[in-house]
Each structure stands twice: as C-alpha cells, then as structure tokens.
Amino acid sequence: MADDVPTLGNLERDPMQLMWSHGPTTAETLRERFPRRLKESTIRTVLRRLEMKGLTKHTVSGRTFVYHATESRGCIAARAVKSIIDRLCDGSLEELFAGMAAMRMIDALQLRRLANEVSNAKSKPIRLRLEAR
Numbered sequence: 043m044a045d046d047v048p049t050l051g052n053l054e055r056d057p058m059q060l061m062w063s064h065g066p067t068t069a070e071t072l073r074e075r076f077p078r079r080l081k082e083s084t085i086r087t088v089l090r091r092l093e094m095k096g097l098t099k100h101t102v103s104g105r106t107f108v109y110h111a112t113e114s115r116g117c118i119a120a121r122a123v124k125s126i127i128d129r130l131c132d133g134s135l136e137e138l139f140a141g142m143a144a145m146r147m148i149d150a151l152q153l154r155r156l157a158n159e160v161s162n163a164k165s166k167p168i169r170l171r172l173e174a175r
Contacts (some may be wrong), residue, residue, distance in 0.1 A: 045102055046125075047118070047121045047124075047125050048095040048096065048097055050097075051091075052086050053080075054088055054091065054092055054095075054097075055082070055090065056074050056077055057076075057085070057089065057098075057109075058092065058097060058098075058111060058115075058118075059115075060075055060076075061098065061109065061110060062109045062111055062114065062115040065110070066101075066106065066108050066110040067108070067109055067110075068106050068108055068109070069082065069085045069086050069089055069107065069109070070082070072085055072109075073085045075100060077107065089107075089109055090164045092109075093109075096112060097111065097112060097113070097118070098110060098111055099112055121146060123138075126138075126142070139153070139156075144170055
C-alpha cells in the first residue's frame with residue numbers, strides 16, 4: 043500500500059469498523075449489521091471500492107466472497123496522523139504532542155504511557171511487511 047492514506051467515505055467507514063471489530067465478513071453479514079438499511083448491491087459496491095483502495099481483500103468460500111481488512115485500524119489511523127504531521131508540522135511529532143498537551147488533549151499520565159510504548163517498541167526488532175502488487 044502506498045504512503046497515501048485512502049480516505050473513507052461515509053458509507054465506507056461502517057464496513058471497515060465492522061471488519062476491524064468482528065473480523066472477516068461477508069456482504070450479507072455486513073448488510074445485516076449495517077446501522078442503516080442498504081440494498082445488497084450498495085453493500086457490494088462499497089466493498090468493491092474498499093478493495094480498489096487497498097483497504098480490504100477477499101477470499102472465496104464456496105461461492106461467497108469473504109472480506110477482511112488489509113491493515114488494522116491502528117495502522118490506518120497512524121498513517122493518517124503521519125500524513126497530518128507531515129503536512130502541518132513539517133514531520134515534527136514533538137510539535138504535534140506539544141500542541142496536544144497545550145490544548146489539554148493529552149495529560150502527563152498518557153505521555154508517560156506513550157513514552158513506555160515507544161521504549162518497548164525500540165527494543166523490538168522492526169518487521170517490514172511487504173505486499174505483492
């Protein structure tokens with residue numbers, strides 16, 4: 043997947059949230075769980091768009107397409123935040139966190155927890171995920 047973060051339209055967010063919460067799913071299951079009633083063709087169109095954006099892939103079980111998210115919610119969110127940091131803060135994560143602390147969006151306890159997460163992440167080897175295109 044490219045560094046560009048695909049945008050999620052209003053109809054695309056709900057299926058992604060359902061896949062992230064419940065795992066692989068079918069169009070019929072999505073339609074049943076969708077917050078509002080949509081036609082089956084609409085659900086299938088949304089799933090095709092998500093697949094074209096690289097956010098989902100499908101496997102075939104019998105004659106049924108089973109869709110799954112290609113990345114976790116956290117990874118997509120992190121890429122979106124990185125895009126914002128790059129555009130608005132010239133890539134400075136420190137500037138973002140300073141702004142969040144100044145706006146009282148994050149407190150000292152949360153900063154300590156983040157520091158611990160960063161420290162733990164530094165001690166683990168980096169695993170690169172390569173995707174065939």
